[in-house]
Amino acid sequence: MWFASIAICGASVDVEKAIAEEKKSSYIARAKGSHRSYAQIKRKCRGLACKKLVRDSLILSFLLYNFPIMASRTNEAWLADLRANGETRNMALEDLRAVIQKGLPYALSRWLSPDQPQFGALVDEVTQETLLRVLDQLDTFEGRSQFTTWVHKIAVRIALTELRRKRWRDSSLDELTENEDAPPPPGLLADSHAGPEVSAERSDMLTRVRRIIEEELTDRQRQALILLGMQDMPIEDAARKLKTNRNALYNLLHDARLRLRTRLATEDIAPNDVLSLFEQK
Amino acid sequence: MNLRAFIKKIQNIINPPKEISNETILGFLRVLETLEAEEISCDELYEKLDQYVEREVDKKDAALLMPLMREHLDTCTDCCEEYEALLHIIQENEQK
Numbered sequence: 001m002w003f004a005s006i007a008i009c010g011a012s013v014d015v016e017k018a019i020a021e022e023k024k025s026s027y028i029a030r031a032k033g034s035h036r037s038y039a040q041i042k043r044k045c046r047g048l049a050c051k052k053l054v055r056d057s058l059i060l061s062f063l064l065y066n067f068p069i070m071a072s073r074t075n076e077a078w079l080a081d082l083r084a085n086g087e088t089r090n091m092a093l094e095d096l097r098a099v100i101q102k103g104l105p106y107a108l109s110r111w112l113s114p115d116q117p118q119f120g121a122l123v124d125e126v127t128q129e130t131l132l133r134v135l136d137q138l139d140t141f142e143g144r145s146q147f148t149t150w151v152h153k154i155a156v157r158i159a160l161t162e163l164r165r166k167r168w169r170d171s172s173l174d175e176l177t178e179n180e181d182a183p184p185p186p187g188l189l190a191d192s193h194a195g196p197e198v199s200a201e202r203s204d205m206l207t208r209v210r211r212i213i214e215e216e217l218t219d220r221q222r223q224a225l226i227l228l229g230m231q232d233m234p235i236e237d238a239a240r241k242l243k244t245n246r247n248a249l250y251n252l253l254h255d256a257r258l259r260l261r262t263r264l265a266t267e268d269i270a271p272n273d274v275l276s277l278f279e280q281k
Numbered sequence: 282m283n284l285r286a287f288i289k290k291i292q293n294i295i296n297p298p299k300e301i302s303n304e305t306i307l308g309f310l311r312v313l314e315t316l317e318a319e320e321i322s323c324d325e326l327y328e329k330l331d332q333y334v335e336r337e338v339d340k341k342d343a344a345l346l347m348p349l350m351r352e353h354l355d356t357c358t359d360c361c362e363e364y365e366a367l368l369h370i371i372q373e374n375e376q377k
Contacts (some may be wrong), residue, residue, distance in 0.1 A: 153331045247323050
């Protein structure tokens with residue numbers, strides 16, 4: 001930040017003008033009996049200019065550090081700077097890189113902490129990919145949110161897609177050593193406190209719902225449910241296995257839910273009644 | 282994931298289950314009561330996710346203004362994860 005401040009302040013110092021002023025005052029001084037050579041005047045002016053430069057840059061650094069909002073851009077400024085050429089664009093990209101890298105640890109906190117070895121590499125990879133995608137999709141930004149929020153959204157999508165891909169492919173060894181002592185989550189039917197009547201009731205109800213699913217849903221919808229039930233497989237991965245895309249899979253599941261709801265209503269089964277059966281002790 | 286879950290995962294890969302699990306059925310039932318006939322896709326949600334999150338951080342009424350977005354987030358784990366991650370970033374920025 002200090003170097004940026006120097007650059008900003010340096011541009012405003014007119015050394016030659018300072019020399020001219022000092023030269024003028026030296027003529028006056030000479031007239032009063034003292035004299036200085038041009039070289040001495042020039043040295044003195046450069047010294048004065050440097051002192052002014054240092055003083056102003058320190059003030060600006062202090063202000064920028066304590067009031068970072070002074071360094072932030074409006075949406076229009078971001079767009080203009082990223083569309084510009086040369087140094088303006090480079091500075092904007094560097095600022096945007098810092099914005100992305102500041103936000104990613106929060107986005108990844110549920111899955112990775114900064115002290116894990118793969119964290120740094122992932123952040124770098126995601127940041128680079130995000131910058132490329134932002135530049136590519138700049139014209140699609142409609143200004144309905146802050147530009148930085150829109151950028152964070154892109155970064156989150158890239159980061160989580162990468163994490164899901166790695167998680168599903170490479171989870172074995174890491175997850176073996178992780179949380180080994182934590183108890184497995186209790187199964188919904190494995191409630192040892194439920195009496196035999198409640199257990200029987202639950203079992204009957206699930207058999208009825210399972211029959212309805214079998215009759216009502218298509219093969220593909222049932223296949224999708226089986227996949228999603230497997231170790232919380234992400235929708236993207238399930239879509240890939242079904243040779244479709246995320247949107248289409250979501251539509252498929254939504255249709256399945258609507259069909260199931262309609263059919264349960266005709267059989268006089270309320271979903272909440274089924275669920276409350278499993279909340280009984 | 283512990284050893285038991287790991288073994289189950291390997292078994293699922295070698296011999297995939299042919300039946301929907303009970304947990305999946307119950308998870309499915311959970312969202313049926315408030316399900317809307319209309320829906321939005323994952324792409325449509327992604328288009329507006331930045332607006333939704335900013336509204337939620339600012340006024341906390343995003344779900345009221347955009348109920349279809351809320352419903353999609355309730356039923357799509359991938360989109361919900363992205364929403365929560367983005368929300369976390371924007372909330373932290375607001376606090377600073």
